[in-house]
Amino acid sequence: MIEIAVVPTPIGPLTVAAREGRTCLLHFGDDQPVARSFLTRWYGNVTINSVADPAGTVSVLERYFSGELDALDEVAVEMNGTEFQRRVWSALREVKAGTTASYGQLAQTIGSPAAVRAVGAANGANPVAVIVPCHRIVGSNGTLTGYGGGLDRKQWLLRHEGGRLF
Numbered sequence: 001m002i003e004i005a006v007v008p009t010p011i012g013p014l015t016v017a018a019r020e021g022r023t024c025l026l027h028f029g030d031d032q033p034v035a036r037s038f039l040t041r042w043y044g045n046v047t048i049n050s051v052a053d054p055a056g057t058v059s060v061l062e063r064y065f066s067g068e069l070d071a072l073d074e075v076a077v078e079m080n081g082t083e084f085q086r087r088v089w090s091a092l093r094e095v096k097a098g099t100t101a102s103y104g105q106l107a108q109t110i111g112s113p114a115a116v117r118a119v120g121a122a123n124g125a126n127p128v129a130v131i132v133p134c135h136r137i138v139g140s141n142g143t144l145t146g147y148g149g150g151l152d153r154k155q156w157l158l159r160h161e162g163g164r165l166f
Contacts, residue, residue: 001045002039002118003054006030009065010160011153014130018055019043022078024056026128028149036089038127057131064130069097069161075131081122084115088122095136102140124148130157 001023013030016023017039024042027035036048041062046085053059055076079089091109095101101109107119126134129149135157139145147154 001049002043004035004039004048005051005052005058007061008057009061011149011156014053014061016057016061018057019046019078020075021055023031023055023057023128023131024078024080026109026130028129028153035083039097061130065160067124072097072131072133077128077132080127081125084112084118085122085125088119089126089128089132089134092123092126092132093132095133097133097136100136100138100142100158102142103137103145106137106142120145133157136161 002017002019003135004015006013006015012028015025015027015030017025017035025035025038027038039046041049052122056161057075060075079086081089087110088106091106094109102121103116103123104113107113107116110119123134123137124146126132129135135147135154144151144154
């Protein structure tokens with residue numbers, strides 16, 4: 001069974017889903033049909049129930065948006081993707097609040113320094129945005145680059161965390 005909820009946040013509504021106590025999706029917006037289509041693709045014909053706080057993730061997000069920036073580190077995640085994508089997403093969790101890294105730095109961190117574009121593609125495919133902090137990755141010259149939630153959200157998140165903006 002998968003639990004799903006929509007939570008209001010300062011960056012707009014977020015749809016959160018969890019399976020077996022691990023967050024498996026954080027989708028920008030309250031478009032549950034889109035979120036449910038991802039979940040069905042990953043898990044097949046599984047029961048999806050609306051609940052108030054899937055795996056306690058809504059409570060953690062509320063703490064994060066209230067200023068407890070390290071709260072996101074507590075969230076257990078289940079990442080649906082290739083081995084390479086999961087390596088990138090694991091490395092993203094090591095980029096702490098208030099800091100940024102470039103795509104090139106992330107590629108080096110995972111031991112694939114020539115895979116900068118592939119790292120960018122994996123970053124863009126992150127199914128658990130905000131919690132797996134793809135917003136903390138910037139261009140090599142420090143500029144904000146694409147973000148699935150939009151550059152306004154990326155900028156808001158980095159400012160919220162006290163991150164250096166160029």
